Amino acid sequence: MDTTSGTLDEALHRLHGSGPEFKGYLSNHGPMAVEALVRHGQAHTVHRWLDAYGARLEDVPGARTPIGDADWQEALGDPLRVTDWTRYFSRWIARRPWREVLAQWWPRLLPGIAGAATHPVIRVGHAVRSLVTEGEDAPRLSELAHALGYWAARHTLLPVTVAPSGGAAPADALAALPRIAEQNVTPLRGYAQLSGTPGWPEAAGSLRVPENPEAVRENLSALVRAATLNYGAYGHGDGVMLVHAATAPNAVLRTLPVLPQELWGPSLAAAWAATAAITSLYAADAPLPPPDASSVTAEEVFELAAANGDAHVIKFADTALDVAASAEDGDDRALAAALNAVRLMGSGD
Structure with missing residues (x-):
């Protein structure tokens, strides 16, 4: 920069x-x-x-x-x-x-x-x-x-305890999350539905939180990746609100290197709790194909986000480019997710 x-x-x-x-x-x-x-x-x-x-x-x-x-x-x-x-x-x-x-x-x-x-x-x-x-x-x-x-x-505790202690990888844990019954709600009203959503406490507790700090970092990176790709398929549920399922854990991931390593495990657990809650509140029930990103570069995707002007689009594209930078050659799904945000949101709050 x-x-x-x-x-x-x-x-x-x-x-x-x-x-x-x-x-x-x-x-x-x-x-x-x-x-x-x-x-x-x-x-x-x-x-x-x-x-x-x-x-x-x-x-x-x-x-x-x-x-x-x-x-x-x-x-x-x-x-x-x-x-x-x-x-x-x-x-x-x-x-x-x-x-x-x-x-x-x-x-x-x-x-x-x-x-x-x-x-x-x-x-x-x-x-x-x-x-x-x-x-x-x-x-x-x-x-x-x-x-x-x-x-x-704005410190706010979720009204349900999330204590991930299972063996699931981030992508699998994310895919297992059920949706709340009433999704067109504010976060606080949505959070209040989590404990009564069948299967939610079990799914939220399924994530594996390793003891090794480097493994924690890898899992947190995998969580950011999973949430970013999830937006590509399920962002049409609520294009604005679902971006935070990816941008919040990425903020934690960016902060890990300046924190004592004993805080890394709790950081992964908290980031997962936030991602799990937001996903269940705002992800669509069924997937749709994202836009084709096979012919665009990362730089071009961000230019489109900047031209769109919506702050959520800009911030999500920023996270998607982080994910794309670490993807295998030919994997353009993170860029496709960013294009989905451009498609779903016009300039707004």
């Missing part, structure tokens, strides 16, 4: 004047989308994209009461305290290395990965990637504080 022009930092500076949500519950995808655009050679489109997208954003919510090290648990999961949380993490990141702050807070935030339809952890993943690959500077460190603050404010 070329940031010599300062495009990413300029965009983040602009975005940090807006809150993490708008219209009461819609997530601000700006920081995630612009990071993906710059990374994939579309820096020249960023400010024009942001001019259009930023028109719908709202101001940063007002602060309420400062959060301290002794009382942070009281504010966990309170969306009205999001600015308090951002300021709390900004103070910590200003006086300690960001990797230490992340390692301390990751296990505290991980159980709430499903909050705000997993957007907070996805935002953290993009922030971490830019810090790791491009280095530290004020806008990128500030973005991590904003992302962690959003996660803390």
